[in-house]
Amino acid sequence: MNLIAVNVSTLRLGQPLPFALRNEQGVLLAHKGYVINDREEISYWTSRGMTLCVDVDAADNHRAYVGKLYEMVRSDTPLGDIADMQLAAADLDKGDAREVSAIPDWTALQIRANGLLRDPQNEQFLPRLDKLYTELNQLVEQHPDATLCALMHLSATEMQMYSATHAMLVYVVCSLAAREVLNWPADLDATLGKAALTMNIAMTAMQDELTLQNQALTAKQIEMVEQHAQRAFSMLVAMGVDNENWLLAVRHHHDRSPGPLGGKTVALRLARLIQRADTFIARLSPRAGRLSMPPNAAMQACYFDEKKHVDEAGAALIKAVGVYSPGVYVRLANGEIAVVIRRSANTTAPRVAVIINREGMPTGEMIVRETNTAIHKIIAHVPHRDVKVQVQLERLLALI
Structure with a gap:
């Protein structure tokens, strides 16, 4: 140095x-x-x-x-x-002044987001939220696969800061669906991002506790979960937030409101996309009391609405992120275990990095494979806790 x-x-x-x-x-x-x-x-x-x-x-x-x-x-x-x-x-400062490193300090960003969302009463909350949103927006625009991979990895390995990681990940997948599939205007992204990041500010600490809790929710916890959307709305109003679409997206982000997005107001479109992403990501994330849901099952829950019809918002999320998102672990047809590192046009055949060979031994250096061939086809999801090899996030992101 x-x-x-x-x-x-x-x-x-x-x-x-x-x-x-x-x-x-x-x-x-x-x-x-x-x-x-x-x-x-x-x-x-x-x-x-x-x-x-x-x-x-x-x-x-x-x-x-x-x-x-x-x-x-x-x-x-x-x-x-x-x-x-x-x-x-x-x-x-060479080239584009807005370029962000492909490998930022994700742990530092996670810690900062956790501190922010646990302290919504801080007078600097909104300026700090702006800064967090701006960084994430740049990362998802310039390095979408690396951003997905990093946040999926952190959501599976650091449950004590689950709520902040979850909020960031919900924003990222919503942003990708909005711009890559739904073709929403770019100037709507900030409202979408800030709504996703603040949807749970009324229960951030409790959400982290629930992630580590093996027992069923208490009556008080159930009440807090049921009221958190309205309480978050009220907290934002008290801070001086006057963006109606942001406020209503937070207030309604747990509504069960199937139907075409075109028939909804802007705020309710945002709320529906966030609700679908919130559900999808929660199913993919492990808890102390349960394994993560297999991606195909989480996808199905997101893809179909409450009336068992194809959900427009859910379908957009699946198309944007893929059946196997960067950051999840999979088993290949040849017996290797790999981590997904990059999406592809075929949502079921992403690029992967092999970490365990067919004999069950760590590979040392990760081997990059395409999964669009029979021998390297993905045949199953592997829960994170079943992978005994410790993967360094920096090494993984360097392959993307």
């Missing part, structure tokens, strides 16, 4: 960082793509004596660093000035 100081005055507010920001010891302070909205965040670090740095040995930064050194030498810059060189944000 080769750390070079960054000129903090060049850090642009409201724009994704074009590099990972570290302190002088190399500790990560903010991942690439993180949005700094005000100077107070920078002051928080600098007032504690930290020097904000960038690792110029990282592949994304090395060429820009060498280029700046070359420019300084060519312009006869004194050697002392070269030795004391600081990088400006623009030096490392």
Whole structure:
């Protein structure tokens, strides 16, 4: 790691960082793509004596660093000035300023989302929600398969922060269905995203507890579950949210309202898509007291509505995400066990990475396979808890 100081005055507010920001010891302070909205965040670090740095040995930064050194030498810059060189944000901002790293710090993002949604009374809740939505929106636009894979992996491995992960995942699958299948206008995405992220703010902590609970729900818990949509609506109104579609989508996100989306108001279309995604993702996620539902069974529950007819919103979700979403584990016809890493045009034949060979031994290096052939066809879902190999998320995402 080769750390070079960054000129903090060049850090642009409201724009994704074009590099990972570290302190002088190399500790990560903010991942690439993180949005700094005000100077107070920078002051928080600098007032504690930290020097904000960038690792110029990282592949994304090395060429820009060498280029700046070359420019300084060519312009006869004194050697002392070269030795004391600081990088400006623009030096490392190559190409599209909104590009987000394909492998963000997902654990940090999960922790931040969990802290946000557990503290809706915080006066900074709405600005922090805007920031979370913006990051997720960029990730799902630029790296949809990696985003699905990361969130599915986290939902299966970290149940103590289930509610926040679930909310992020519901937004991601809804956003993909809205843009790739339903062709909803792009300017509706922010309302959809913020509704999905805030649908459970009245019961975030309890939802995490229920994920770890083996016993049946108590009468008090049942009451809280039944009232949480209305309570979340009221909390958002009290915060000053005046977007009617956002508010009503939250209020009605548990309504059972089958029928074509075209016959519904915008708010109820959003609510229906969120309701279908909420149900689908919940079935795919494990609990302390039960295994995750096989994807084909979860798909069927989402695909058909309360009247056993094809549900337009549910069908759009399945078409967008696939029968086997990135991040789920599957068994292939040749006996190998793999994790899905990328969707394909054929929703039943995604790309996978093999982690256990046909003899039942870990592969070491993951082997990428296409599943559109007979020998590598997916024949079954494998519950996460049955996979004894520990898969590192960073290595997995690097294959996508």
